[in-house]
Amino acid sequence: MQFFFEVLIGGLLAGVMYSLVALGFVLIYKASGVFNFAQGAMVFFAALTFVGLQEKTGLPFWIVLALTLAVMILLGVLTERIVLRPLVNQPQITLFMATIGLSFLLEGLSQLIWGSDVRRLDLGLQDEPIQVVMDRFGILISKFDLAAAAVAGVLVGVLAVFFNKTRIGRALRAVADDHQAALAVGIPLQQIWSIVWSVAGFVALVAGLLWGARNGVQFALTFVALKALPVLILGGFESILGAIVGGLIIGAAEKLAEVYLGPLVGGGIEGWFAYMLALLFLLVRPEGLFGEKRIDRV
Amino acid sequence: MFYREAGQFKTSYAADQQLFPIRQDRIAMLALLVLAVAVVPLIASNYVLTAILLPFLVFALAALGLNILTGYAGQLSLGTAAFMAVGAVAAYNFQLRIPGMPVLGSFVLGGLTAALVGIGFGLPSLRIKGFYLAVATLAAQFFIPWLLVKVSWFSNNSSSGVISAQPVVILGFAFDSPVRKYLLVLAIVALMALAAKNLVRSSIGRAWMAVRDMDVAAEVIGIRIMRTKLIAFAVSSFYCGVAGALYASVYLGSVEADGFNLDLSFRILFMVIIGGVGSILGSFLGAAFITLMPIALDRLLPWAAELLNLNLPAGVTSMVQLVVFGALIILFLIVEPHGLARLWQIGKEKLRLWPFPY
Amino acid sequence: MTPAGIPPAAADTFPRLLLHHAQVRGGRTAIREKDLGIWLSWSWQQVADEVRATACGLAALGFKRGMTLAIIGDNRPRLYWSMMAAQALGGIPVPLYQDAVAGEMKFVLENAGIVFAVVEDQEQADKLLEVRSHCPLLQHIVFDNGRGMRNYTAAGVLAFDQLMARGREFDAAHPGFFAAEVAAGKVGDTSVMLYTSGTTGSPKGVCHTHGSLIAAASGDIAFDGFTADDEILSYLPMAWVGDHVFSYTQALVAGFCVNCPESSETVMTDLREIGPTYYFAPPRVFENLLTQVMIRMEDAAPFKRRVFHHFMAVAKRCGGAIMDGRAGSVAFGDRVQYALGNLLVYGPLLNVLGMSRIRVAYTGGAAIGPDLFEFYRSLGINLKQLYGQTETAAYVCKHPNGQVKLDTVGKPLPGVQIRIAANGEVQVLTPSMMKEYYQRPDATAESISPDGWFLTGDAGYFDADGHIKIIDRAKDVGRLTDGTLFAPAYIENKLKFFPQIKEAVAFGHDRDTCTAFINIDLDSVGNWAERRGIAYAGYTDLAQKEAVYEVIRDCVEQVNRDLAADPKLGNSQVRRFLILHKELDADDGELTRTRKVRRGFIAERYAQLVDALYSIASHCEIEAQVKFEDGRTGTIRADVRICDVAARTGVPMGRAA
């Protein structure tokens, strides 16, 4: 039984990591109605920039962090300027494909600038279990996971408040519903989108650091985005809460399946299991856990 | 400028609805066919045949399949490679397990199997729309290759999961040399393209476009949305299946389920976007573009490097290729969302109206 | 394929010609009509059968020899067949203008004693039903397109299909009847009655015989070598002699194929689809076409515009010469450029207009500006001028191939003699002369001289090469107080050549100077104004703009330069002009149905303005009655500016822009 809990908590903590990335997707979708496939590439780009700067400059952690954040904000503004502004009123499918193009661009660019070899990323957090929990319950919970979960939790809280309460948050939601209507009301669309993409860049940076620290900064990081997709399906594209809950469910389910279901079928199921789960869920509720039901007005 | 349409009038609906109503288009198409069938095999070197033309044709077929689903029926799919994998493995197994099965027959059966799988993964499209559907097809993209590799029966329990495909022998005539392979694939692709063009301009094609443009209106005039979408999935997967079978047996020579990964799906999606969403010609233009682009880059980059005398480390070309791909996608979506096909169409329109602007 | 040649002498009436073609080339396509998106075609044999059924149908209804049959509608195969059917029974088809209002038709119905009428659709049928109370003779109205007429119960209204069904019954019941009727036809019978719109007095019915029309048609065919392979598009009003000669008599004699467009809006697209080899159009059509081409080219991309204007200049330099076969006189460099131009500009331009297959193109019915004439010839269209009236079946003068002079109407045709009377009037003796004006012996006597010559009413003279040069209507030709010849139409045509000017009316008879009213072309000047950011509310507002007056003044000055160089008309230069505040319109009676200016009526109606022209006033207040499209009348008040133009001395012939 104990082993079950350990796997469950491990799964939940991994789930937090997923929801962190999913958050980036939700943020941009909620604000600009764009399903940003390049979020994964942004995570990889952020991590690589951070590590690259750390090596090159040798500056302390916090300064490098600030520098990387600046780079990410610049990236956010540039993306809005070059890619999104000309495509303002295009259908969602076109914007979606543009982000696929963006993800390829970012992947190529980051490796061009910083080279493509795998690098260690040390966050000062060790990946060993926490003694006290280990003794009492005998469950192996790595300090790293806990810390990561804490950071993610804080970040999510901040964003939830930001979205629902502040003036900019309301403007973001208006823009998501209808670009033209928002423009008509006088909301500075371009400015709003730059902010949103910068914040998404920040989230990507945090996710990049955490993921990078866990399994090294390398090209595989871009596949993180593919992990986050099922989370979005479960939680619904528009809701932050959905992203969190979805992430936890997927994380836990995946770990449990890997441990229990995997051997029966010959292992390696973590690739598609999350998707099948999400797919089944979709058949029941096509717009996800918290998504609003879309009424087709004729 | 070259069009002389004066005097070309139609005396019957059949004439008016034919594939190429304008004589100059018919001449151009005929010339193209003669060039492809007679001239190319003579002058093209083996390298050109195997490295450029074969993949171009196979990818064009797959892009055609995806275009039917995404371009005409409006259902976004990211799982093209998975359906190609099904086609390839099914064709291999049909040939292996049923003695005396003709190669072409196995291709068709491979396609049909892919169509069945396609319908399976198409079912969710009835309830869900847009992005959610893209994710459902992504599920197929991850699940199917894993399944084909895992279940060893498919790969005739070869350890590495890589099986050498059977030689292609039809009616005793071995299609082994590059020229013969090229002609075989050309014949298949041309026929299927013609079939696709016919489908698109008859009633099922209009039903697809109706569902794509406004499914509420389509339903009201009596189009069965579910049936139309499933047919789109089936036909599209059939095309991808056959493309997969050709890709494995004729082009690569080996059937390897892992080879049909997400990256291949994206490449085919790019072909459809850049080539032109919703146009048969667009699939071919897109396939040509995406196949030729890397080769052109390989030649161009070293030359450019010398020019700017930077020393480029080895692995760079593939990186630059990624960047260029991404940039092109964005460029096309901004400049001409309907891709090369629309540019081709505008060019043709200008020629017909020359020297007038409208 | 039998050589085109003239059919045997026995086939000397139109019905017999029809049967001859049905026999000789029964399978070939005789006529096509674009309907429901595709071109439906009928072979000569099918046409013969349809005409037979129609004729017997008419006979079944009581149509007798010598009766008249009214024909009203767009160019439709069935209306042409009705003509042949009437002629087969020895009757006289009387085509009317389809855009005439019911009132105008009433006069013709009474004058020609119409009992039977074949109409195209509900629109025409309603007109006839409207005036039926005034024409007791009118018994039977047969309609072709029955849309909207399902529950018409008026007596004698019959569908064309019913007519043919009764015809087939009648034919079965009287087997020899049709052949006998056709055989009974004589060369001297009246084959058609065309009402001249006539600038003065009420219309007169011109009666032509089979003989006169076939003589004219045979002459035309021999002159230009038409064969059964030729294709024409018939889009002109059937009541106009131009269409009758072009798409009926010549078609029946040469046996070439007539194509009827789908509707009046789609004429240009149908012209492009058919690509006719023989084309005829009044100057107004060529003028509109030129304006359209210029406006579209103005909107083209700069590069395309430069290429276009460059090669047009080349064409202006040497196109005409090459067209006339005098290529030798053209510099080698120009010939290469012209060939290149053909590939890049002229070929595609003609192809888009649908004129690339034209072997021979004629214009006539009104004078055409020399530069407009030269524009089309330089593009490679073998455009030639023909001269003739309804009374002479338009068979008087034509430009022979290769001898085209820009300001003449060509040489007398074979079998035609021309003499110039004392007062400068052109008189003609031609086999294609009409028999008489229907029931108007007085009018007939007036226009045919005792020794059988036809008095054309046009003033003109022979030039050095034996070409006839028409300057104006004889009665309009006047003299300035100092005696110089004043030909208003000649001046007006020079003005009308400019795309900016749509219509012009010149005054000068018994005056010491010459002045003019000008109508600007709203499309062309409007487009020009938009390009320069000049805002305007409508025609009246645009017409009074200062900048517009400037542009028109340039045109008038150029015309003056041309006139100055002409020995006979040197002094009749336009000294003062004004731009009319409204467009001259046929509905207001200012133009005839074929858009010819009715000078007398206009002079009388705008006497106030004419006087102002001859005073020193620079403005004139005017109020005019206007009839709007839906029948309501209203008045337009405007303050019309008058502008002076400097006279030109004898400067050598300057080229108009």
Added chain:
Amino acid sequence: MLSVDNISLAFGGVKALTDISFDVREHEIRAIIGPNGAGKSSMLNCINGVYSPQRGTIRIGTETFRQMDPNKAARMGIARTFQNIALFKGMSVLDNLMTGRNLKMNCGLLAQALYLGPNRREEIEHREKVEHIIDFLQIESVRKTPVARLPYGIQKRVELGRALAAEPRLLLLDEPMAGMNIEEKQDMCRFILDVNDEFGTTIVLIEHDMGVVMDISDRVVVLDYGKKIGDGTPDDVRNNQAVIDAYLGVAH
């Protein structure tokens, strides 16, 4: 031909229609009028199944339905046009009309792929029928232009053409003359009368323009705030006090 019995429709709390009953006779032009938001379009959408009413039944011919679905309605010969044009933007006028005929085409998939033989014959046969409609609506000159490029008035006509292409028994027109000038309105009225007269189609028409309604409709239903306040010939509706109040806005 069609009878609607105490239909009620609500979206959550919003009561769009309450207890509406009226009938439509064969070959009749039945108008539904009422101020904006009276529930006219919702009524039409219930008849052809786009919305499903909570209470009441719809009887078409002999069959009675509680819930109608658009596909079944189409197959039973009910066609309609939409208030804001629902044409297929990606297609030309001709293709839009041909799509209207898809119920009548039943060539198999393989036959369509080969195109020759049966499919070609079927395409040509249906093309001819569509050409009659094009001729009827006088839109020959725009036959091959993409629909998106056409002016508003012509698009309305094309949508009417698409509905006619299905040769319906019952035609539901949702404000066919909205946003048209006088001339276009006269043309559209003539088309509607011709359709009713030539093809014998029963027409249910929603329209604001009183002049048009009074001229061409045989009987009129008046809705206001989702309730039926008037039913009968144009004349007795015109001097029905409740209707006048509804339009002149007497306080409720």
